[in-house]
Amino acid sequence: MTENSNSQKKVRFRWETLFQRDLGVCIVLGLYLISVFHVGRHYLREKGIGSTASTVVRVAHNLSEKNVNRAFRELAARYHELHPEVAVSIQSIPMRAYEQWVTTQLMGDTAPDLILLLDRSGTWSNLAQEHLVALSPHVLAPNPYNRDNPHKGTRWRETFVDNMEGGYFLHLMEFYGIPLTLDSARVFYNKDLLKSITGSDQPPENFREMIRMFRQIEAYAEGREETLYPIAVSQTDVRTLYDRYFPTLNANMMDRFSSLMWGTPANPIYETFAGKFDYKEPGIRKGFELLKTLAQFFQPSFITDQGAQIRFLFIQGKAVMVIGNTRDQGVYEAYAGFEVGVMEFPEVGYDDPEYGVYYDGPVADSLLATFTFGLTRTSRNQVEALDFMRFCTSVEHNEWFCKSLGWYPAVEYAKRAPGLEVFRPRVEGVTGYPVLSTSSGSVSLYFEQTLPLYFDGQIDFDAFMDNLKSLVLSHGAEDQKRKIRGWVKNQHLTEFNVARAKAKMLFQEAGTLEAGRLMGHRTPYHLGLEILHLLDHGNTSRLFKLKEYEQTGTLTLPEAPNP
Amino acid sequence: MPQALILCIGGLLAAPLIGSNEPSQPSALLAEQHEGERYKEELQQGWVFFKQSQIDRAIEAFKQILEQPDATEKDRTQALFGLGLSYRFDRPVPQKGEARSVFQKLRQNYPTHPLAPWALMELGSLEHQRLSGGEEEARRYFQRVVDEYPESLAIHEAVLSIVNTYLYETTQASARKAMDILEAHLKAYPNNPLNTVMHFRADYTWSGILLDYEKALPHALALAEQKMSDPFRWSRHYWHVASIYHLRLKQPEKAIPWYQSIIEETPESPHVFAAKQMVQQLQQEHTSSRDY
Numbered sequence: 001m002t003e004n005s006n007s008q009k010k011v012r013f014r015w016e017t018l019f020q021r022d023l024g025v026c027i028v029l030g031l032y033l034i035s036v037f038h039v040g041r042h043y044l045r046e047k048g049i050g051s052t053a054s055t056v057v058r059v060a061h062n063l064s065e066k067n068v069n070r071a072f073r074e075l076a077a078r079y080h081e082l083h084p085e086v087a088v089s090i091q092s093i094p095m096r097a098y099e100q101w102v103t104t105q106l107m108g109d110t111a112p113d114l115i116l117l118l119d120r121s122g123t124w125s126n127l128a129q130e131h132l133v134a135l136s137p138h139v140l141a142p143n144p145y146n147r148d149n150p151h152k153g154t155r156w157r158e159t160f161v162d163n164m165e166g167g168y169f170l171h172l173m174e175f176y177g178i179p180l181t182l183d184s185a186r187v188f189y190n191k192d193l194l195k196s197i198t199g200s201d202q203p204p205e206n207f208r209e210m211i212r213m214f215r216q217i218e219a220y221a222e223g224r225e226e227t228l229y230p231i232a233v234s235q236t237d238v239r240t241l242y243d244r245y246f247p248t249l250n251a252n253m254m255d256r257f258s259s260l261m262w263g264t265p266a267n268p269i270y271e272t273f274a275g276k277f278d279y280k281e282p283g284i285r286k287g288f289e290l291l292k293t294l295a296q297f298f299q300p301s302f303i304t305d306q307g308a309q310i311r312f313l314f315i316q317g318k319a320v321m322v323i324g325n326t327r328d329q330g331v332y333e334a335y336a337g338f339e340v341g342v343m344e345f346p347e348v349g350y351d352d353p354e355y356g357v358y359y360d361g362p363v364a365d366s367l368l369a370t371f372t373f374g375l376t377r378t379s380r381n382q383v384e385a386l387d388f389m390r391f392c393t394s395v396e397h398n399e400w401f402c403k404s405l406g407w408y409p410a411v412e413y414a415k416r417a418p419g420l421e422v423f424r425p426r427v428e429g430v431t432g433y434p435v436l437s438t439s440s441g442s443v444s445l446y447f448e449q450t451l452p453l454y455f456d457g458q459i460d461f462d463a464f465m466d467n468l469k470s471l472v473l474s475h476g477a478e479d480q481k482r483k484i485r486g487w488v489k490n491q492h493l494t495e496f497n498v499a500r501a502k503a504k505m506l507f508q509e510a511g512t513l514e515a516g517r518l519m520g521h522r523t524p525y526h527l528g529l530e531i532l533h534l535l536d537h538g539n540t541s542r543l544f545k546l547k548e549y550e551q552t553g554t555l556t557l558p559e560a561p562n563p
Numbered sequence: 564m565p566q567a568l569i570l571c572i573g574g575l576l577a578a579p580l581i582g583s584n585e586p587s588q589p590s591a592l593l594a595e596q597h598e599g600e601r602y603k604e605e606l607q608q609g610w611v612f613f614k615q616s617q618i619d620r621a622i623e624a625f626k627q628i629l630e631q632p633d634a635t636e637k638d639r640t641q642a643l644f645g646l647g648l649s650y651r652f653d654r655p656v657p658q659k660g661e662a663r664s665v666f667q668k669l670r671q672n673y674p675t676h677p678l679a680p681w682a683l684m685e686l687g688s689l690e691h692q693r694l695s696g697g698e699e700e701a702r703r704y705f706q707r708v709v710d711e712y713p714e715s716l717a718i719h720e721a722v723l724s725i726v727n728t729y730l731y732e733t734t735q736a737s738a739r740k741a742m743d744i745l746e747a748h749l750k751a752y753p754n755n756p757l758n759t760v761m762h763f764r765a766d767y768t769w770s771g772i773l774l775d776y777e778k779a780l781p782h783a784l785a786l787a788e789q790k791m792s793d794p795f796r797w798s799r800h801y802w803h804v805a806s807i808y809h810l811r812l813k814q815p816e817k818a819i820p821w822y823q824s825i826i827e828e829t830p831e832s833p834h835v836f837a838a839k840q841m842v843q844q845l846q847q848e849h850t851s852s853r854d855y
Contacts, residue, residue, distance in 0.1 A: 129616070130616070130654075165795065170793075251837065252837060252840075255806055255810060256810070259770060259771045259772075259774060260767065260770065260771045260803065261770070261802065261803050261806035261807065261810065261811075262799045262800075262802060262803055263799065263802035263803070263806065263834050263837060264799060264833070360840075361836055361837075361840070362836075364833060364836070367831060377615075427830075427831050427835070428835050428836035428839075429833070429836050430836060430837060431833050431834060431836070431837050432837060484694070485694065488693045488694055491693070492652075492657075495652075495688070496616075496652045499648050499651070499652060500613070500614050502681075503610060503613065503614075503644075503645070503648065505595070505596070506595060506596060506597055506644070506678070506681065507596065507597050507598070507599075507606070507610065507641050507644075507645075508596055508597065508598045508599075509598070509599050509603055509606040509607040509609075509610055509641065510607075510610040510613075510614075511610065511614070520790075520791070520792035520793050520794055521790075521792065522792040526756070526757070526759075526760070526792055527792040527793065529720065529723070529757060529760050530759070530760050530763065530791060530792050530793070531793075533723065533727070533760050533763060533764055534763070536693075536727050536730070536731075537730075537763075537764060537767050537768070537771070539693070539731075540727075540730040540731055540733065540768075540772070541767070541768075541771045541772050543731070543733045544733050544738070544772050547733050556774065557774075558774060558810075558811060
């Protein structure tokens with residue numbers, strides 16, 4: 001035996017002994033090496049192996065679909081070609097953890113340069129004021145990436161189909177978000193299955209026909225081994241269906257009772273205090289009956305199912321129809337092994353034998369552009385990050401990005417992918433219907449929790465409405481007071497913005513006060529005072545009503561003419 | 564001939580100032596703008612910090628200007644105002660006591676300066692807590708603006724603030740008092756720069772709180788004519804005007820043009836569909852009643 005083979009034997013022996021004796025150490029060491037590998041790979045990916053980038057712009061969002069991340073990375077690569085000194089790194093954070101993650105990152109001053117904004121009110125409004133860059137000076141300048149299209153020279157915000165209202169925070173009087181797409185809810189259906197069951201792959205023309213199709217599907221599925229549901233609905237889709245159908249049978253109701261008469265959907269809390277609102281009015285009863293009729297065709301687990309589960313059911317061919325939105329189009333095109341059709345929610349219509357007499361018209365889609373990104377104040381690459389967003393929202397690149405995903409573009413003149421006509425937002429729709437859940441508080445909690453139970457047959461309409469009315473009478477006043485306290489607290493933000501505008505009005509060194517700079521044709525000082533007094537009027541009119549109700553046990557409202 | 568022409572032109576230019584029976588109107592919105600003198604750049608930096616919500620740095624910047632022995636009155640008054648606002652909007656907690664002290668100093672040291680009424684406005688705003696009282700104390704400051712500085716632009720915001728304090732007292736009597744004050748001011752200054760805000764407050768207080776739609780109507784019409792600043796609110800207000808006519812004053816024929824304004828001026832608003840339905844319905848009712 002040679003010296004080398006002896007030493008090799010000794011080395012082998014030491015490693016084996018180490019592994020056997022210190023298994024824990026080996027595991028920890030192994031995990032450490034794996035994490036070093038991942039961190040290193042992420043770092044290199046960020047920088048780009050061999051990349052010339054001296055700046056890295058970080059972007060975070062909450063969509064996990066591979067095609068979305070792929071499209072983002074491609075967009076980033078295109079930008080990098082034009083600007084080799086800038087690399088863009090895209091980060092996808094799980095949806096459930098996203099809001100908390102963003103808040104923590106912003107508080108810790110470690111946030112990415114660009115973050116997806118989930119809302120324009122509440123927590124997000126506070127986060128915007130504290131941590132995001134106000135974009136108004138930038139959105140009023142043209143987007144230089146539109147130099148070869150009809151938007152050349154157009155102010156950036158006016159290049160969006162909604163004039164960038166989706167990124168405008170009313171109470172802060174500022175633009176904080178740059179949107180990328182428009183989203184509309186629709187119903188997707190399996191054309192192949194529909195044809196084999198009903199003999200045609202054409203979607204139903206109205207609600208009544210849809211119910212007939214559902215019954216056909218149920219009859220088809222009976223006795224078969226494989227599972228098949230007429231329609232797959234998620235936990236949040238319950239609310240989508242309610243918002244799509246209930247208003248169509250109850251439009252223009254609130255002006256009868258409202259002292260303000262704005263013709264908008266409204267919560268009937270004060271009308272309930274006044275004893276004027278009937279929770280079991282025929283239109284309301286029929287609205288809930290209609291929803292119950294739909295619900296009998298849902299998959300049994302709808303109360304707990306999330307979006308991922310219902311997509312899976314649909315892709316697997318276990319549901320003929322599924323509720324979704326524009327962003328699902330790309331997912332189904334990529335993964336469904338069958339031809340997918342899309343339709344608007346079939347309308348009840350004036351001719352419906354049961355509901356037609358209550359029908360007032362369809363519901364409009366939201367015209368606000370979405371998938372909105374804000375620029376963080378702690379970003380050290382604000383110039384580059386903002387430039388990247390201009391790039392993304394040029395006609396050419398918004399078109400490319402949205403086409404590659406099957407999304408609806410947010411930028412005017414950006415062409416849609418074929419087949420997206422059905423997602424074109426419906427502009428006209430009913431209004432003035434009662435909003436039975438408030439936005440927060442015990443009444444809202446009860447409504448949101450009980451609606452799926454009603455759909456599931458665990459509570460009947462009369463009991464649901466009796467409990468709801470009871471809760472409004474017992475807790476509604478306190479809920480309202482809590483909300484008013486919250487609104488008053490947030491008014492400080494609007495007052496600050498009025499002060500900024502006032503400083504410009506009074507002092508040359510504070511900047512220029514331009515009319516028409518933000519919204520409309522007046523100065524931010526004027527706009528700010530309008531908003532402040534709008535908020536103050538909202539507070540005081542509610543306080544008046546609450547005071548009368550608490551003192552007298554009732555409330556004086558205008559006489560309601562016969563509907 | 565040239566002299567006569569000059570006299571004519573001079574006469575034309577002078578005419579608005581002579582023999583007018585209207586109360587003297589305060590100057591146009593931007594005519595009150597003030598400038599620094601020796602410390603313009605430093606003042607500019609202070610405002611940049613303030614606008615970016617870097618309040619602690621704004622406080623430092625304005626304080627430093629005040630510490631300069633050669634700062635002029637123009638520099639000091641602006642720095643004091645900036646410092647007061649910075650204390651008022653300091654985070655995480657506003658420094659109200661400090662803010663009060665700074666604005667008091669501004670008003671006391673420079674009582675005839677054009678910024679003095681604005682300092683009083685800030686003092687009033689610091690007093691009014693909305694849900695926690697302070698209405699009377701706030702009103703005292705706002706009323707002083709109106710009484711002591713009748714030529715200042717600040718009087719319009721002061722009147723709105725006085726009205727607001729009465730409305731937060733949430734009694735019928737205080738609401739009516741608020742309306743008396745507002746309508747008197749609108750009568751005296753119908754074209755003041757904040758008249759749309761005043762018409763808004765008057766309309767929605769008469770209609771939403773006092774339920775008097777006949778008194779609300781002139782203000783509703785004025786606001787609809789002049790339009791709110793935010794175009795996304797126009798359709799809502801037109802609907803409100805139409806509903807006053809249709810549902811409350813029982814004059815449906817006068818509602819129709821306002822529903823039509825929604826269709827023509829705000830074609831993408833959420834009210835368009837319903838407005839079309841209302842026009843059709845009311846026109847049919849009008850035709851039927853005529854036939855009958």
